[in-house]
Amino acid sequence: xxxxxxxxxxxxxxxxxxxxxxxxxxxxxxxxxxxxxxxxxxxxxxxxxxxxxxxxxxxxxxxxxxxxxxxxxxxxxxxxxxxxxxxxxxxxxxxxxxxxxxxxxxxxxxxxxxxxxxxxxxxxxxxxxxxxxxxxxxxxxxxxxxxxxxxxxxxxxxxxxxxxxxxxxxxxxxxxxxxxxxxxxxxxxxxxxxxxxxxxxxxxxxxxxxxxxxxx
Amino acid sequence: xxxxxxxxxxxxxxxxxxxxxxxxxxxxxxxxxxxxxxxxxxxxxxxxxxxxxxxxxxxxxxxxxxxxxxxxxxxxxxxxxxxxxxxxxxxxxxxxxxxxxxxxxxxxxxxxxxxxxxxxxxxxxxxxxxxxxxxxxxxxxxxxxxxxxxxxxxxxxxxxxxxxxxxxxxxxxxxxxxxxxxxxxxxxxxxxxxxxxxxxxxxxx
Amino acid sequence: xxxxxxxxxxxxxxxxxxxxxxxxxxxxxxxxxxxxxxxxxxxxxxxxxxxxxxxxxxxxxxxxxxxxxxxxxxxxxxxxxxxxxxxxxxxxxxxxxxxxxxxxxxxxxxxxxxxxxxxxxxxxxxxxxxxxxxxxxxxxxxxxxxxxxxxxxxxxxxxxxxxxxxxxxxxxxxxxxxxxxxxxxxxxxxxxxxxxxxxxxxxxxxxxxxxxxxxxxxxxxxxxxxxxxxxxxxxxxxxx
Numbered sequence: 001x002x003x004x005x006x007x008x009x010x011x012x013x014x015x016x017x018x019x020x021x022x023x024x025x026x027x028x029x030x031x032x033x034x035x036x037x038x039x040x041x042x043x044x045x046x047x048x049x050x051x052x053x054x055x056x057x058x059x060x061x062x063x064x065x066x067x068x069x070x071x072x073x074x075x076x077x078x079x080x081x082x083x084x085x086x087x088x089x090x091x092x093x094x095x096x097x098x099x100x101x102x103x104x105x106x107x108x109x110x111x112x113x114x115x116x117x118x119x120x121x122x123x124x125x126x127x128x129x130x131x132x133x134x135x136x137x138x139x140x141x142x143x144x145x146x147x148x149x150x151x152x153x154x155x156x157x158x159x160x161x162x163x164x165x166x167x168x169x170x171x172x173x174x175x176x177x178x179x180x181x182x183x184x185x186x187x188x189x190x191x192x193x194x195x196x197x198x199x200x201x202x203x204x205x206x207x208x209x210x211x212x213x214x215x216x
Numbered sequence: 217x218x219x220x221x222x223x224x225x226x227x228x229x230x231x232x233x234x235x236x237x238x239x240x241x242x243x244x245x246x247x248x249x250x251x252x253x254x255x256x257x258x259x260x261x262x263x264x265x266x267x268x269x270x271x272x273x274x275x276x277x278x279x280x281x282x283x284x285x286x287x288x289x290x291x292x293x294x295x296x297x298x299x300x301x302x303x304x305x306x307x308x309x310x311x312x313x314x315x316x317x318x319x320x321x322x323x324x325x326x327x328x329x330x331x332x333x334x335x336x337x338x339x340x341x342x343x344x345x346x347x348x349x350x351x352x353x354x355x356x357x358x359x360x361x362x363x364x365x366x367x368x369x370x371x372x373x374x375x376x377x378x379x380x381x382x383x384x385x386x387x388x389x390x391x392x393x394x395x396x397x398x399x400x401x402x403x404x405x406x407x408x409x410x411x412x413x414x415x416x417x418x419x420x421x
Numbered sequence: 422x423x424x425x426x427x428x429x430x431x432x433x434x435x436x437x438x439x440x441x442x443x444x445x446x447x448x449x450x451x452x453x454x455x456x457x458x459x460x461x462x463x464x465x466x467x468x469x470x471x472x473x474x475x476x477x478x479x480x481x482x483x484x485x486x487x488x489x490x491x492x493x494x495x496x497x498x499x500x501x502x503x504x505x506x507x508x509x510x511x512x513x514x515x516x517x518x519x520x521x522x523x524x525x526x527x528x529x530x531x532x533x534x535x536x537x538x539x540x541x542x543x544x545x546x547x548x549x550x551x552x553x554x555x556x557x558x559x560x561x562x563x564x565x566x567x568x569x570x571x572x573x574x575x576x577x578x579x580x581x582x583x584x585x586x587x588x589x590x591x592x593x594x595x596x597x598x599x600x601x602x603x604x605x606x607x608x609x610x611x612x613x614x615x616x617x618x619x620x621x622x623x624x625x626x627x628x629x630x631x632x633x634x635x636x637x638x639x640x641x642x643x644x645x646x647x648x649x650x651x652x653x654x655x656x657x658x659x660x661x
Binding site: 007 | 238272275276277278279294295297298299301302303304305306307309310314317318319320321322323324345361
């Protein structure tokens with residue numbers, strides 16, 4: 001078994017044992033539920049503001065997963081073993097991100113369809129919303145790896161991660177929310193795919209560089 | 217494992233004029249020693265003297281401020297070491313078998329699960345999650361890394377911590393057979409493990 | 422530039438003279454530029470005297486980006502050559518850049534009130550400046566949170582480089598987004614060609630900001646180096 005596959009399987013197993021997508025999904029749906037409670041059930045208003053707010057909720061749900069992402073590995077010595085692996089740390093980071101996306105990102109993307117529809121997005125747009133959220137969560141996780149890695153040694157780093165990562169979330173939010181709102185969908189989705197690819201390429205490399213420093 | 221062992225190239229390490237610092241504080245300066253194939257080096261020193269940092273520098277985690285660690289007779293220095301630190305690198309939720317499989321993938325291991333479980337007496341708990349096991353059993357899982365994939369240099373930080381008598385005996389057997397097959401063992405210890413070290417390195421204060 | 426500052430002792434000798442000189446230069450340029458901008462340059466034919474806030478706003482916008490570019494360069498040097506002065510330089514420049522970005526946002530808001538009729542307009546420039554400001558805050562917060570200073574420097578350098586990739590993307594995406602959301606009727610501040618008589622005071626102010634940045638950064642670097650020396654001496658005292 002390759003180091004990539006071993007890492008991917010192990011991370012999935014650990015995420016699953018920690019409750020899987022249950023908590024982030026619940027958080028996502030709960031945050032979405034607060035939107036009509038805050039704005040009132042006015043359909044016209046919701047139809048405009050609702051779908052973009054689904055994106056905010058998805059971003060926050062990913063953000064909430066990041067704090068412990070590397071902290072546990074740093075504290076219990078797992079990071080040292082990753083450094084001694086026959087695969088480069090960058091690849092292991094990619095495997096970790098991929099596992100997080102499968103366990104959390106994809107379920108969030110799928111749950112995004114009913115959430116957006118509940119917030120008065122047209123039903124025929126649901127498929128596009130799922131695709132865009134799948135790309136968007138990949139971008140969030142990619143840049144999130146960097147934020148989690150540079151703050152791994154900081155106790156109670158949750159607020160710090162948010163401060164660091166939120167500016168990096170800006171591009172995918174912009175294009176993702178455009179898809180959800182049905183504006184210029186074709187262009188938005190291709191740029192969103194670009195964001196996801198870029199984050200998947202840069203995130204693991206920068207995270208690995210930061211974690212090598214953290215292990216010193 | 218035969219006495220001729222898997223390490224035909226006589227692996228050895230040389231620590232040359234090593235200076236380590238952490239957080240801007242110099243731990244020690246100009247430390248040198250060499251460990252030949254089959255050597256068992258015990259590192260002694262008081263708390264905070266930098267024993268752990270020395271092992272981490274040999275493993276390549278910690279960049280030295282000066283000096284270097286040189287490997288001879290190994291193909292790839294980055295893949296030459298096993299490191300068993302204070303922390304066992306185990307996850308509470310995963311089972312013993314999960315750990316063995318994960319590490320086999322990570323290090324490219326071939327040793328069979330049964331052999332490992334038998335050697336370390338983990339057979340009865342193979343499918344249990346780590347959270348229900350004792351500290352000593354968790355330590356045995358960490359030691360399993362040493363035999364999952366053969367690597368010439370073992371870096372052990374207080375390897376006997378929380379091991380019972382039979383655990384210590386197993387550890388000494390592992391060290392003995394690793395030395396017999398030509399490997400190098402460097403262990404930071406407070407209490408001597410029992411086996412006679414070929415060399416004692418004192419980390420100066 | 423960095424090779425000239427290669428060793429801290431030489432840097433301290435150089436900066437002891439350079440920092441005050443730059444500071445005096447900045448004062449002279451401000452003393453020239455401010456009256457020139459306020460009294461002797463033509464009023465904007467559309468916006469009247471309120472346009473004079475431009476002389477504070479535009480240089481702040483330019484140099485808040487310029488400072489980030491400087492930090493990116495220093496971070497790169499720090500990561501590749503592990504150069505101590507590069508760490509110190511990036512850290513010393515960050516608060517100055519953050520304050521420039523804040524000045525730009527505040528003056529932009531003050532300018533917006535009479536011209537756009539709103540204190541805040543989510544147009545492309547203001548929004549990307551806000552993202553830049555938050556990026557500065559994250560950078561400074563990371564430095565403050567990591568205890569080991571050497572580690573903090575390298576981690577912050579990685580973050581700075583990632584931010585340097587992110588900011589142009591943000592600029593592009595925010596532009597795309599504001600064309601989508603806004604009617605084109607809103608007047609753009611820098612859209613029309615600038616009156617040549619305004620260029621003199623504007624460039625003078627830009628020069629003043631640059632010299633001020635240089636002076637403050639050198640002073641910050643000097644105090645950081647002094648602090649490290651004191652800490653090292655204390656540690657050595659404690660170890661002896």
